[in-house]
Amino acid sequence: MTTLNLNASVAIAADNTDQAKTSLFYQEQDNEVALFEYAYNQQLPVLIKGPTGCGKTRFVAHMAEKLNKPLYTVACHDDLTAADLVGRHLVGPQGTYWQDGPLTRAVREGGICYLDEVVEARKDTTVVLHPLADDRRILPLERTGELIEAAPGFMLVVSYNPGYQNLFKGMKPSTRQRFIGLRFGYPESEIEQDIIIKETGVEPNLAFKLVELAQALRRLEDNDLEEVASTRLLIYAAKMMTSGMNPLDVCRCCLAEPLSDDIQTVNSIMEVVKIYF
Ligand code: ADP
Numbered sequence: 353m354t355t356l357n358l359n360a361s362v363a364i365a366a367d368n369t370d371q372a373k374t375s376l377f378y379q380e381q382d383n384e385v386a387l388f389e390y391a392y393n394q395q396l397p398v399l400i401k402g403p404t405g406c407g408k409t410r411f412v413a414h415m416a417e418k419l420n421k422p423l424y425t426v427a428c429h430d431d432l433t434a435a436d437l438v439g440r441h442l443v444g445p446q447g448t449y450w451q452d453g454p455l456t457r458a459v460r461e462g463g464i465c466y467l468d469e470v471v472e473a474r475k476d477t478t479v480v481l482h483p484l485a486d487d488r489r490i491l492p493l494e495r496t497g498e499l500i501e502a503a504p505g506f507m508l509v510v511s512y513n514p515g516y517q518n519l520f521k522g523m524k525p526s527t528r529q530r531f532i533g534l535r536f537g538y539p540e541s542e543i544e545q546d547i548i549i550k551e552t553g554v555e556p557n558l559a560f561k562l563v564e565l566a567q568a569l570r571r572l573e574d575n576d577l578e579e580v581a582s583t584r585l586l587i588y589a590a591k592m593m594t595s596g597m598n599p600l601d602v603c604r605c606c607l608a609e610p611l612s613d614d615i616q617t618v619n620s621i622m623e624v625v626k627i628y629f
Contacts (some may be wrong), residue, residue: 378414379547381407381539388415388500391532397485397508399528402536405582407547411536412466421505422463424454428473434480437467438493450496455480459491462503470510471523478527484508485530515579541567544583552590562586565628569607569621577617581607599629 378385392415400408404577409425416423426437439453458464458465467473467481469553483490489502510531512523541548541563570580589606593599601621608621 362468374416376414377550378407379539379543379550381411381536381543381566384411384534384536385415385418387532387534389419391618392419392507394503395489395507396503397510397531398534399523399531400509400511400534400536401514402511403513403538403582404579405584406538407528407535407583408536409466409468410465412509412511416464416466419464419505422458422461423466424463425466425522426454428469428471428477430472430474432473432477434474434476435476435495438480438491441495443580455484456491456493456500459484459500459502459506462505464507464509467508467510469512471512478524481508481510481527482530485527515533537625538566538570538580538583544586547583548586548590551587552594554590554594558590558593561628562589565603565607565625568624568627569611572621575613578609581611585610600625603629 371572388398388411400411402408412425413423435453437453437455439451439456441448442451452460452580455465456574460525470477480491483492484506485508489506490498491502492498538544539612544563544566545556545559548554548562549556566581566586569577572580589602592602592606603625604618604622608618608625611621612618
C-alpha cells in the first residue's frame with residue numbers, strides 16, 4: 353500500500369497499484385461479494401452502511417483485489433471539500449500545475465474510489481458525486497474546465513455508520529437513491545470466531561470466549577453503551593492476549609476503555625468480562 357499525502361487535509365491510500373500484492377483475507381457474511389460484482393459489472397455505485405469495525409473497509413479492499421482494480425480510499429472528515437477529492441492547482445518550481453485528487457485519478461484510471469464515512473464530508477462534495485453516481489458517469493472539473501467521462505471500470509463506493517448520524521449529518525435522499533445499498537453488521541458468532549482465528553492465529557477456544565463476551569456486551573448497547581465491541585476490538589484483544597498479557601488487563605484496555613469514558617460503565621463492562629475470563 354502506498355500512502356500519498358497530496359495535501360494536509362486528505363490522506364489517500366492508493367492500494368493495488370504498483371506495489372506487490374498480498375492476498376487480503378475476507379470472510380464473506382452473506383452474498384455481498386456477488387452483489388458487489390453485479391454492481392461493478394453494471395457500473396452502479398455502492399453504499400455500505402454498518403457500525404465501526406465490522407469489515408466495510410476490508411471488504412472493499414478485498415473486492416478491489418478480486419476485481420484487480422486500483423483502489424483509492426479517502427477517510428472523510430468534516431473539513432473535506434470537493435477540491436480534496438477532485439484535485440487542485442499547486443505551485444511548483446515550474447509555476448502552477450494541476451494535481452488530480454483521488455476521485456479524479458480513479459475516474460481516469462477506471463479504479464475504485466472508496467469514500468469512508470462519506471456523511472462527514474462537506475456538502476459541496478455532492479456536486480461532484482451526483483453526476484458520477486448516476487448514469488452520466490461524468491466528473492466536471494470546474495477549475496480546469498475539463499469534463500471527464502469515467503473510464504469503464506470506474507466504481508464509486510461510499511460507506512457510513514448509521515449509528516453516528518444526527519439531524520445534520522444524514523445522507524440526503526437524492527444522494528442515497530443513486531446507490532445500491534448494502535447493510536453490514538457484526539458477523540454471526542461462528543464467522544466472527546473464524547475471522548479472529550485467521551487474523552490473529554489464536555486458539556479456537558480463546559476466539560470462542562472473546563466472541564461470547566462481545567455478544568454479551570452487544571446486548572448492553574441500547575441501555576448503557578453508545579457503541580458496542582467491534583470485530584476490530586476483538587482482534588486487538590486476541591493479539592494482546594497472544595503476546596502474553598493478562599486477559600483481564602487486555603479486556604480493560606482493548607474493550608472496556610475504548611467503549612466508554614464513564615468509569616462506572618467501564619467497571620460494569622469489567623463485571624461482564626469476569627464472567628468469561
Ligand atoms: P470498518 O471499515 O467497518 O470500520 P474494517 O474493515 O476496518 O472495519 O474491519 C476491522 C478489522 O476487522 C479488519 O482489519 C479485519 O481485521 C477485521 N474484519 C472484520 N470483518 C472481517 C471479515 N469479514 N473478514 C476478514 N476480516 C474482517
